[in-house]
Amino acid sequence: MAKKLGFGCMRLPLTEAGNFAAVDTAAVEGMVDDFLAAGFTYFDTAYMYHDFRSECVVREALVKRHDRDAFTLASKLPTMFLKTEEDQERIFGEQLEKCGVAYFDYYLLHNLNVTNYRIAERLDSFGFIARKKAEGRIRRIGFSFHDSAALLDEILTTHPETEFVQLQINYLDWDNESIQSRKCYETARRHGKPVVVMEPVKGGALAQVPQEAERLFRSVRPDLSPASWAIRYAASLEGVAMVLSGMSSPRQMADNISYMRDFQPLTPDEHDAIARAVQIINRSIAIPCTACRYCVAGCPRRIAIPEYFALYNADRQSLNNGFSVQGVYYANLTQHHGKASDCIGCRKCEKSCPQHLGIVEGLRKVAETFETA
Template sequence: MKKLGFGCMRLPLLDQNNQKSFDMPQLCSMVDAFLERGFTYFDTAYMYHDFESERVMKQALIERHPRETFLLATKLPTMFLKEVPDMERIFSEQLEKTGAGYFDYYLLHCLNEENYATVQRLNAFDFCMRKKQEGLIRRLGFSFHDSAALLDKILTEHPETEFVQLQLNYLDWDNETVQSRKCYEVAKKHGKDIIVMEPVKGGTLAKVPEQAEQLLKRYAPAHSVPSWAIRFAASLDNVVMVLSGMSSMEQLQDNMSYMEQFQPMKPEEIDLCMQVRDIINGTIAVPCTACRYCVEGCPMQIPIPDYFALYNAELQEVEKPFTVQQTYYENLTRQYGKASDCVACRQCEQHCPQHISIVENLKKVAETFEV
């Protein structure tokens, strides 16, 4: 199994402000090219693209290719579970939306302290094991966004877990909030296969500061900037798959070019990644990956990731007399809530995998753009 997985959280769109405006011709071409080059793994989820990712993958993948030619992963949304019947209802809906017949990989989605308590209360692991016994799940795991200590607890209490999906990238490797390295070491200690999410950290490691890019280009002029992030994750022991949210054919072709015949990183390449990490840490104000978990349910309909992206870009261009970020911000506020509309309910912070202080950072966004 080739180590590059097709992440379905950032599919190609015709309108970036409309998560359902799929560019179907491009998506179908990307799926076809991916399979033709020998890659097989597709990762979607119940809530991706305003709950339409599973359905659109039915059209682009499942209805167009023999079922045995690909592996499909999706997830039980623990953040939406209230009562036991919710699990059966959502699982049945996922089977209907995808038309897949069964799921090769099935995950309990986004386990953290709060969601794990829900999983335990509803016996969600037992539910998934029953589905596995029925042949509807081939491999069972979970995605995780919390401390290494909690991960160790979950894997100890649920040895039936076959794999874990972790946020691993060189920017977060020694971050004490995300704890990439520590979580990786726990999963490895338990002997679990590891699937990597956010290897490029929502595009952050695809568009690094100029100083960092020059550092990488001097070593390997022909290698793209994001290739360093994907290869870093794929070089780790026990990593069986690295997911990349590819939103264009250009991104897909680049990723396949170096992952088709994957070569693990050399020690000096890993050292260069850590040098780039240090440069980036000096420029990013808000480490948002644009997963959009914070947007669902926001009472003021604030496009939080979009505002943080503009804010980060604005700070990087602080010495220029004019920046375009202000214009983009004003465009968004015509359709969505402003940063200053935040009512500090903090439900967004409960769902943020990066543990960002969203409310406080929205205040900074408002101070920057709402002059």
């Protein structure tokens, strides 16, 4: 791996707000070109991103327009969708076709947690990706992970053949006992595995920090954006090979390139500022959702969970003087999605949530906020 900034193809620009299948391919093409021109090469996609369209966008915006040796491409086997061993061969072949490539530089078992790890073991998914590597269809094998450090240690002990691990690491989750960023990072380091970082900006939450936290950052480095602090925090960790950023606009990409082209690790003073910012930010976030959308696919009532949580957080942080503009947006969304009060408490969403959020309870709060007369 070369420069440490990776292009995460999970939050691409859209031509229609809220329609995650409506990717603005022309905008992505320009971003891809700028990214490569700046000397960055790593692209990360997955089977389910953008309502199963992300890999096709990668083919059109990247693979068809640039030499194969000009970039490295990562995708993932969706363990959460596997029912039989045969599903693996079918999906892998589909991914190669959708991406328009003969091989993946990096290929991961997607979103291993206690449930999905059982699926991977039952279907010999580690054996499957190892065979694909032997066939020349994969260059390096690994997995993305959202669970406890103890389970991560078990997986890496059982499967030392894995060559890297993708972890959620950001300064807000570093000491979070549910996500266990620090403990998982230390476990990966103990096993000698390079780390690819996902969610360094926590789904955009650390790009729009409370004003008090932004003033703190600007007092130390007036030239740097709030997002830069989050990405540089992750990239400064020893053993981190790549930091993924889900860039949604050319502006976001230009900002990331500005400080990652010639990456400089955090100084002690900057670490101190982040420690103070964590206290400020934690006071302001009601529901720490990253909008990864893993919860949406299986919802029987088609509830727009991430969008509702974002509106709820914004409502909690605003002074609406009796009128909530977030309530207007909520009413708009419910024209095409289930209301928060439509939740039946099946908890499929909570089983899929990498953040281990109490989504059912969160939806109850959303309903109380936006659905009461």
